[in-house]
Amino acid sequence: MMDEQYRLTDLHLDVLEEIGNIGAAHAATALSTLLARKIDMHVPNVELVSFDEMFEVAGGAETVVAGIYLRIEGDLTGNMFFVLPLDSANHLIRLLLSESYKDEKCDPLSNELGISALQEVGNILAGSYLSALSDFTKLKITPTVPSIGFDMVGAIVSYGLIEASRYSDEIIVINTQIEEAGEARDTSIEGRFFLLPDPPSYQTIFRSLGVL
Amino acid sequence: MDVFIKEVVRVGIADMNVVGPGGTIRTIGLGSCVGVVLYDEMKRIAGLLHVMLPNSELAKSTDFNKAKFANTGVPALIDALEAKGARTSALRAKIAGGAQMFQLGSNESFRIGHRNIEAVKEELKRCRIPLIAEDTGGTNGRTIEFDTETSILHVRTVNKGNQEL
Numbered sequence: 001m002m003d004e005q006y007r008l009t010d011l012h013l014d015v016l017e018e019i020g021n022i023g024a025a026h027a028a029t030a031l032s033t034l035l036a037r038k039i040d041m042h043v044p045n046v047e048l049v050s051f052d053e054m055f056e057v058a059g060g061a062e063t064v065v066a067g068i069y070l071r072i073e074g075d076l077t078g079n080m081f082f083v084l085p086l087d088s089a090n091h092l093i094r095l096l097l098s099e100s101y102k103d104e105k106c107d108p109l110s111n112e113l114g115i116s117a118l119q120e121v122g123n124i125l126a127g128s129y130l131s132a133l134s135d136f137t138k139l140k141i142t143p144t145v146p147s148i149g150f151d152m153v154g155a156i157v158s159y160g161l162i163e164a165s166r167y168s169d170e171i172i173v174i175n176t177q178i179e180e181a182g183e184a185r186d187t188s189i190e191g192r193f194f195l196l197p198d199p200p201s202y203q204t205i206f207r208s209l210g211v212l
Numbered sequence: 213m214d215v216f217i218k219e220v221v222r223v224g225i226a227d228m229n230v231v232g233p234g235g236t237i238r239t240i241g242l243g244s245c246v247g248v249v250l251y252d253e254m255k256r257i258a259g260l261l262h263v264m265l266p267n268s269e270l271a272k273s274t275d276f277n278k279a280k281f282a283n284t285g286v287p288a289l290i291d292a293l294e295a296k297g298a299r300t301s302a303l304r305a306k307i308a309g310g311a312q313m314f315q316l317g318s319n320e321s322f323r324i325g326h327r328n329i330e331a332v333k334e335e336l337k338r339c340r341i342p343l344i345a346e347d348t349g350g351t352n353g354r355t356i357e358f359d360t361e362t363s364i365l366h367v368r369t370v371n372k373g374n375q376e377l
Binding site for chain 1: 224225226227240241242243244245264265270271272273277280311313314315324351352353354355370371
């Protein structure tokens, strides 16, 4: 199916990897500024995967996560997710609202203010990612207001597969992980960006960067 | 001592499968997708379909996976159940899923859960299969497992507890 439109070469994958690189680097900087902490970014992973494999990449279909979702419109269309393990989401909210959460027993995720703070962080990070992507490709990219959900990976991420599923049973995922530098696993913040362009938008990306 | 190991058949997204007497069949992480269970209670044979989209007219190619769409998936599952020994006239249905996980979305994904539910029900009606129970809509994800021993559909959610249909 993908092959009918174009063959994905290493050069194409390199371009998509660079997009993940530039986007997530800006998002990591934004988060670092916001928290006054050092945030590391992992090398992006670009893969053509089945839908079930996509859930595995995001932590497993039944794993409960915090997911921030934006629909992307403009020259480039697609879906974007920022997915955090629940522990990370809780930890992030505590750092943002430290005054309100001195009581360790209080669960930030059960609190309206905590949830809206996390949604706003998701908005800032995704905005940084996408504006960097827009600068790089010179494409107009307008994200929708983000929505947030706390649920199983399969239930959340499948939302981003609907458009792609009209074309085939596979999807190209641009996956970048950011992580708080040098912290122990149980207290660190980690999250993953998943950029899932709609299939017709790959042509647009490649053309904008002259690698069609 | 007899040791019974129950057969558990797993079904992925846009996929379907069938299970014989004594086994269970499950699919995990349903959001806007709908899980459709068809079963022959007396023969203890069941099939499960994990529908992603309402209608195959949405497909951009003619060579598509039937299990992905409600209108092609239900008849395909009936065929698979018949091949396994179930009687089409005895088939009953239980369905779950079709949530709206996010408040905002594209034209295509907006209310896709609701459209999936409607399309599944319409196809069941067309195939003359009675719908016995459903847990559909809402805003939460679901994991479902059907037990051929009891004909009970177990529904697990993260935020809304569990129930048996």
